[in-house]
Amino acid sequence: xxxxxxxxxxxxxxxxxxxxxxxxxxxxxxxxxxxxxxxxxxxxxxxxxxxxxxxxxxxxxxxxxxxxxxxxxxxxxxxxxxxxxxxxxxxxxxxxxxxxxxxxxxxxxxxxxxxxxxxxxxxxxxxxxxxxxxxxxxxxxxxxxxxxxxxxxxxxxxxxxxxxxxxxxxxxxxxxxxxxxxxxxxxxxxxxxxxxxxxxxxxxxxxxxxxxxxxxxxxxxxxxxxxxxxxxxxxxxxxxxxxxxxxxxxxxxxxxxxxxxxxxxxxxxxxxxxxxxxxxxxxxxxxxx
Amino acid sequence: xxxxxxxxxxxxxxxxxxxxxxxxxxxxxxxxxxxxxxxxxxxxxxxxxxxxxxxxxxxxxxxxxxxxxxxxxxxxxxxxxxxxxxxxxxxxxxxxxxxxxxxxxxxxxxxxxxxxxxxxxxxxxxxxxxxxxxxxxxxxxxxxxxxxxxxxxxxxxxxxxxxxxxxxxxxxxxxxxxxxxxxxxxxxxxxxxxxxxxxxxxxxxxxxxxxxxxxxxxxxxxxxxxxxxxxxxxxxxxxxxxxxxxxxxxxxxxxxxxxxxxxxxxxxxxxxxxxxxxxxxxxxxxxxx
Numbered sequence: 001x002x003x004x005x006x007x008x009x010x011x012x013x014x015x016x017x018x019x020x021x022x023x024x025x026x027x028x029x030x031x032x033x034x035x036x037x038x039x040x041x042x043x044x045x046x047x048x049x050x051x052x053x054x055x056x057x058x059x060x061x062x063x064x065x066x067x068x069x070x071x072x073x074x075x076x077x078x079x080x081x082x083x084x085x086x087x088x089x090x091x092x093x094x095x096x097x098x099x100x101x102x103x104x105x106x107x108x109x110x111x112x113x114x115x116x117x118x119x120x121x122x123x124x125x126x127x128x129x130x131x132x133x134x135x136x137x138x139x140x141x142x143x144x145x146x147x148x149x150x151x152x153x154x155x156x157x158x159x160x161x162x163x164x165x166x167x168x169x170x171x172x173x174x175x176x177x178x179x180x181x182x183x184x185x186x187x188x189x190x191x192x193x194x195x196x197x198x199x200x201x202x203x204x205x206x207x208x209x210x211x212x213x214x215x216x217x218x219x220x221x222x223x224x225x226x227x228x229x230x231x232x233x234x235x236x237x238x239x240x241x242x243x244x245x246x247x248x249x250x251x252x253x254x255x256x257x258x259x260x261x262x263x264x265x266x267x268x269x270x271x272x273x274x275x276x277x278x279x280x281x282x283x284x285x286x287x288x289x
Numbered sequence: 290x291x292x293x294x295x296x297x298x299x300x301x302x303x304x305x306x307x308x309x310x311x312x313x314x315x316x317x318x319x320x321x322x323x324x325x326x327x328x329x330x331x332x333x334x335x336x337x338x339x340x341x342x343x344x345x346x347x348x349x350x351x352x353x354x355x356x357x358x359x360x361x362x363x364x365x366x367x368x369x370x371x372x373x374x375x376x377x378x379x380x381x382x383x384x385x386x387x388x389x390x391x392x393x394x395x396x397x398x399x400x401x402x403x404x405x406x407x408x409x410x411x412x413x414x415x416x417x418x419x420x421x422x423x424x425x426x427x428x429x430x431x432x433x434x435x436x437x438x439x440x441x442x443x444x445x446x447x448x449x450x451x452x453x454x455x456x457x458x459x460x461x462x463x464x465x466x467x468x469x470x471x472x473x474x475x476x477x478x479x480x481x482x483x484x485x486x487x488x489x490x491x492x493x494x495x496x497x498x499x500x501x502x503x504x505x506x507x508x509x510x511x512x513x514x515x516x517x518x519x520x521x522x523x524x525x526x527x528x529x530x531x532x533x534x535x536x537x538x539x540x541x542x543x544x545x546x547x548x549x550x551x552x553x554x555x556x557x558x559x560x561x562x563x564x565x566x567x568x569x570x571x572x573x574x575x576x577x578x
Contacts, residue, residue, distance in 0.1 A: 057456045074363055074377055083372020083469040088363055088428040100452065131452035132467035135440050139377040141448050141467050151424050159430050163389065163420035167346045178421040178430050180372040181556040182471075185563060218518035225514030225537070229507035232544055241548040246558040248514070248541055252534055255521055259530040267470040269535040274474060 058100055062093045066138040070110075075140045077105045077118065077126050077150065079157075081267040083180055086126060086150040087118070087158045091140060096131070103128045105142040124148035145268075182263055185250065189257045210254045217254055224248045347389055351382045355427040359399075364429045366394045366407065366415050366439065368446075370556040372469055375415060375439040376407070376447045380429060385420070392417045394431040413437035434557075471552060474539065478546045499543045506543055513537045 065073055075091035078084065089107035091099070095115050098106040105126035106117040119125030128144040151158040160175035179187055192207040200208070210217040224247040231241040253263065354362055364380035367373065378396035380388070384404050387395040394415035395406040408414030417433040440447040449464035468476055481496040489497070499506040513536040520530040542552065 054456060061452055061455050076365060076374060076377065078372075078374060078467075078469070081470045083367075083471075085365060085367060085374065085430055088365065088423065096452075100456070130467070132448040133450040133452065134377065134447040135442055135444070135449070136447070137450070139447070141374055143467055143469070153424055155424070158423040158425070158428070159421040160424070161422040161426070163350055163385075163422065166350050167343060167389070178367075178419070178432055180367070180432070181370045181560045182372075185559055188563060214521055218522060221514055221518050222511070225510055225541075228541060228544060229510050232503055232547060233507060238548055238550050238554075241545065242550045242554045242558055245541055245545055245550065245555045246562065248537070249555065250559060252514075252517060252537055255517060256530065256534055258521060259527055261527050261531045261534065265527075265531045266534045266538065269531055270474055270539060271470045273535065274477065 058097055062096060064137055065093075065096070065133065065140075066136060067092065068138065072108060072110070073138050073140055075105075075107055075142060077142045077144060077146075079264075080129050080143045080145055081264050081271060082183060084157050084183070085159060085178065086146055086156075089118075096140065099128055099131065099142060103144075105144055118150065119147060122148070122152075124150060126150065182249075186253060186257070186263055189254055193257050207254060210251065211258060214258070217251065217258075221248070221251045221255060224251050347386055351385060353426055354382075354385070354422065354429075355425060356381065357427065361397060361399070362427050362429055364394075364396055364431060366431045366433060366435075368553075369418050369432045369434055370553050370560060371472060373446050373472070374448060374467065375435055375445075378407075385429065388417055388420065388431060392433075394433055407439065408436060411437070411441075413439060415439065471538075475542060475546070475552055478543055482546050496543060499540065500547060503547070506540065506547075510537070510540045510544060513540050 159178040228244040361379040448467040517533040
């Protein structure tokens with residue numbers, strides 16, 4: 001979801017009556033969100049008109065999807081803040097329509113031949129902020145925020161089996177999530193923090209030294225921020241700016257580890273601020289005062 | 290890929306002879322990487338033994354995948370640095386085996402009934418750093434670095450059609466990529482930068498003010514870095530630390546925009562540094578000198 005559009009997108013409550021082929025279990029079922037969504041339809045004539053109009057548009061979008069011969073398309077749920085791929089399932093027309101309406105990631109279970117909304121049993125819903133179709137219109141991203149672990153095993157995501165580790169017989173007892181660079185770095189720093197109590201021989205890693213010496217850490221953060229600024233002030237080249245930003249990010253993330261703050265929390269704040277025209281307006285107000 | 294494991298993972302050259310069912314087009318085909326990979330098999334008896342051993346392990350891993358009745362599993366290519374979902378296709382045994390061997394994301398084309406390596410025509414390969422299986426073992430992530438735009442349309446990824454925009458008739462002339470929070474913020478800042486030449490009435494946004502006033506921007510970056518440090522030094526609470534980190538990140542990203550540096554470049558640096566035991570060893574060396 002583009003942050004700049006979030007506010008207007010969130011104002012859209014796409015709620016529409018059940019299509020005949022949608023099971024009542026899901027459209028008027030036990031989940032509060034679907035009941036709420038359905039009841040909105042009958043709130044007023046204006047609402048009904050608006051909802052029928054939206055329903056028509058949803059149908060048009062669904063018509064544009066290239067469903068396979070089983071009436072399905074691949075649906076991938078992705079964490080809007082971290083980018084982690086949470087799970088992958090399949091969706092049919094009703095699953096996508098329900099996701100649009102409820103804003104909860106909904107799939108079609110091929111084994112049970114029925115719709116299922118992720119979280120309907122565990123309460124770990126995936127709250128969908130936006131939906132994207134691919135160029136071929138046969139693959140869908142549900143971009144959203146999970147309420148809790150997505151995998152039925154309790155893992156944050158379903159992807160925790162690394163093939164190259166299997167090939168090297170290096171699969172640890174603990175699962176290894178598919179992490180992208182920022183979160184791999186965060187994981188590495190967290191691992192160093194977890195090892196602080198373990199006595200070590202030899203030269204300590206730089207991360208360990210920073211974790212053990214708050215004064216050193218803070219002096220480095222201030223120093224790296226200053227060096228980043230000087231790439232602009234002294235008109236240094238692009239690679240220098242990128243390198244200094246990497247230093248800022250890494251050292252700041254060591255501090256976050258000490259404070260038990262996850263990058264996901266930081267990104268959640270940024271998303272909310274921008275969706276409320278937050279940082280920009282707040283700063284602008286402050287500068288006026 | 291966990292950064293801490295990258296170095297050892299990259300040292301694994303899983304190269305093995307073609308299985309009888311693998312088309313020579315792909316195992317000994319026109320691509321340099323497959324020729325090189327195949328020729329390695331015959332380099333020495335030791336290599337042959339090692340490769341046969343690895344081939345056996347690959348077969349075991351492939352046996353553990355739950356292929357559907359067409360012999361396929363969903364394969365999702367994800368940018369290792371940004372987390373962007375680049376594309377989604379399907380893979381059969383040979384596609385995954387080829388990806389393991391060549392480290393280039395390879396799929397099975399259902400329409401052409403043949404393997405295809407993304408980039409074999411465009412040269413925009415996806416260089417695979419790690420492969421993950423999901424909990425059900427019927428879905429695969431190729432976590433890698435693209436050489437260029439992934440989509441055949443020239444778009445960075447295949448996911449540029451936002452459903453909620455379609456429903457609101459807000460689809461701009463330009464496509465809107467599925468962006469997670471950090472990259473949405475980057476995109477918003479870039480948009481503000483692009484509008485700098487356009488005269489504006491009313492109060493300028495905070496981002497615009499920062500972009501127009503380098504002195505203000507640098508003073509804010511130094512100030513926010515200081516405030517982040519003080520959350521540790523003064524033992525402030527977690528939400529305060531997360532909030533200050535959000536400020537550091539946002540203001541630093543405005544500077545990056547002025548320097549024409551992408552966050553992906555910064556993350557690329559961090560990945561390479563950590564994969565070479567970079568930051569930690571470098572800093573440790575520097576601190577000794």
